[in-house]
Amino acid sequence: MSRPWWHGAVLYQIYPRSFQDSNGDGIGDLPGITARLPYFVELGVDAIWISPIFPSPMADFGYDVADYCGIDPRFGTLGDFDLLLERAHGLGLKVLLDFVPNHSSDRHPWFVESRSSRDNPKRDWYIWRDPGADGGPPNNWISDFGGPAWEYDEATGQYFSHAFLKEQPDLNWRNPDLRAAMMDVLRFWFERGVDGFRIDVLWHMVKHADFPDNPVNPDFAEGMGEMWRVLQLHSTDQPEVHGIAAEMRAIADSYGDRLLIGEIYLPVEKLMTYYGSVEAPGVHLPFNFQLIGAPWNARALATLIEAYELALPENGWPNWVLGNHDRPRAATRFGEAQARVAAMLNLTLRGTPTIYYGDEIGIADVAIPADKVADPRERREPGKGLGRDPVRTPMAWDESDCGGFTAGEPWLPLHPDWRARNVAAERGDAGSTWTLHRDLIALRRATPALATGEWHPVYADDAVLAYERREGDTRVLVALNLTAEPARLPLPDWARGLTPRLSTLGGLPGFEHGALILMGDEGVILT
Incomplete structure (x- = not known):
């Protein structure tokens, strides 16, 4: 039976503001991405996922959508998008968009109508509640950006719910008209030829119908984000969300080989429920973020990987992520040498891996001067390390001014070593992080055992993690030293005749x- 295209694919996330500026305004755009499409072919990835590009006041940089079926002028036009899609498909690349269904912008015409009066037909398209008994918010829910998850509207005398900024009011997915309108958004983009969606905060989309208080978090400590003062028991992960995911899946499947990825930060046992069931399939890939927060320890990783594999439902395809637009970069978490080992891990585990732009050249988090901070998360709770600007800085393409990203002033500063750490420099260096990514992807593409084969544990001690990938009679051994000291891996009998194919350090192991x-700091693949 033929596999879906994403089973053997490598995905690449683009943060559009920071990828390539074509007009000198300091902000990346769609024509810039289009100009760089050959780069993805050279690197070897199969699909690009573009973070939000829809019209937005940019209170949260595009995650506050004012029109779900348009393109923000900062990024270009619908015509620019259509051209990008046409040229990507011509190069054999798939294109995924972000879908932001939990909330809209407060400037969206739907919300403007909803807040205009209590009897407006779109009032129930958003979540409105009377004040609590004390005249304050209806309950103790806390926004993920700090402060109450409720904003009082003087004109109508009720509060509206917002899981994030007050400029991002929550949509009411219990309303059938709202639900139908949002499903039509998916159809609009599928009709245009989009190959799939990453669904933003999927687990947030439905709230408990009775709006009870969330329980207080007994493990909360000062220094944590304010959102952690309570456990999000009633404000997220409600049973009804799975019916919505199933409807989205049915729409995607009706257009053929389209992909839905769900952003879900939940424990593994809950994450698995988002695959849905045989009768009502959910998203194809509930994002697996475990590597982002896992201890960098061989024994712990071996346990984590095996537990994830065992938890997968029948026909549930795994996926792995090392970084994204919200979390610290791999080079910051692991250091440059171990980030290379982590790249080998990400690209050789069973399942679909995602690469975050810039990780392929080893960009680390960038310190943002106070007068350059743009992220509302950082501005609301400064000094707690919650800001996301450090991982959203511009891509460096060459050693020219601003790294070839823009002819103007970049919206955020580049990494300080961009004149040496850029695509052009690393493309010509056989030992670079970019070359390692290209070679890993090429080996994966040429080796079905690495692309879609079985995964089996082999060994784990205080330093080394080793596992097998197998497809039919083909067996591949991946061995990763997660420490800076030399280490020894006793080879199983079946692996003693294998040949070293790729090392994160170059050369051949002993x-x-x-x-x-x-x-x-060495990872090795034997085939």
Whole structure:
């Protein structure tokens, strides 16, 4: 039976403001992405996922959508998007968009109508509640950006719900008309030829119908984000969300081989429920973010990977992510040398991996001067390390001014070593992080055992994580040294005749008395 295209694919996330500016305004745009499409072919990825590009006041940089069926002028036009899609498809690339269904902008015409009066036909398209008994918010829910998840509207005397900024009012998915309108948004883009969606905060979309208080978090400590003062028991992950995901899946499936990815930050056992059931399939890939927060320890990772594999439902396809637009970059979390080992892990585990733009050249988090901070998350709770600007800085393409990203003033500063750490420099360096990514993707594409084969644990100790990938009679061994000291891996009998194919350090590893000798910070693939 043929596999869906994403089973063997490598996805690449683009943060459009920071990828390539074509008009000198300091903000990346769609024509800029179109101009860089050959880059993805060279790197070897199969699909690009573009973070929100819809019309928006940019209170949260596009995650406050004012028109779900348009393009923000900062990024271009619908014509620009259609051209991007046409040229991407011509190069064999798939294109995924972000879908932001939990909330809209407060400037969206739907919300303007909704807040105009209590009897407006769109009043119930958003979540409105009377004040609590004390005249304050209806309950103790806290916004993910800090402060109450409720904003009082003087004109109508009620509060509206907002899981994020007050400029991002929550949509009411219990309203059938709102639900139908949002499903039509998916159809609009599928009709245009989009290959799928990453669904923003999918687990947030439905709230408990009775709006009870959330329980207080007994483990809350000062220094944590204010959102952690309570456990989001009633404001997220409600049973009704699975029916919505099933309807989205049915729409996607009606257009053929289209992909839905759900952003879901939940424990593994809850994450698995978003695959849905045989009768009502959910999203194809509930994003698996475990590598972002996991301890960088071989034994712990071995346990995590095996538990995830065992938890998958029948026909549930795994996926892995090292970083994204909200979390610290791999080079910051692991250091540059271990980030290379992490890249080998991400690109050799069973499942669909996602690469975050810039990780392929080893960009680390960038310190943002106070007068350059743009992220509302950081401005609301400064000093807690919650800001996302450091991982959203411009891509560096070459050593020219502003790294070839823009002819103007970039909206955020580039990483300080951009004159050396850029695509042009690394493309010409056989030992660079970019070359490693290209070679890993090429080996994965040429080796079905790595692309879609089975995963089996082999070994884990205080330093080394090793596993097998197998497709029919083809067996591949991946060995990763997660420390800076040399380490020894006793080889199983079946692996002793394998040949080293790729090392994160270049060159060939050594063998001694039936063992593979790994240098510090080295990952090796044997085929």
